[in-house]
Amino acid sequence: MKNNYKTNGRLLDLISGLKEQSRNKQVPLWRDIAIRLERPTREATEVNLxxxxxxxxxxxxxxxxxxxxxxxxxxxxxxxxxxxFSEGARNKIIEAGGSCLSIEELMNKNPEGSRVRIIG
Incomplete structure (x- = not known):
């Protein structure tokens, strides 16, 4: 029988960290992202450049x-x-002069979630 829960430890840590940040800073953005990440894998977001x-x-x-x-x-x-990020996406973002962050890094740099746009 198939499990109906996530087993990726990194993703589980990210989700709990997002929820904790949302509670501590009273920022609904992080709670929204945590809920989106809790969805089933078949509903996972993939966005092209x-x-x-x-x-x-x-x-x-x-x-x-x-x-x-x-x-x-x-x-x-x-x-x-x-x-x-796919390797190609990471290379193209860096070539355009941009930067790639993990969600954890963004949450630490911008705890209030100001000026963040969600795509996906």
């Missing part, structure tokens, strides 16, 4: 509650935080 490029502008701070994929081009500098 072309979509990120289409809906963002220079120097935006983007949060993807899932994986960033490398299909498409990126024409401007962004800071992107996600659970994971």
């Amino acid at each position: 072309s979509r990120i490029n289409r809906y963002t502008k220079e120097k935006d701070l983007i949060l993807v509650p899932g994986k960033v994929l490398g299909a498409g081009e990126l024409n401007h500098q962004l800071t992107v935080a996600a659970v994971s």
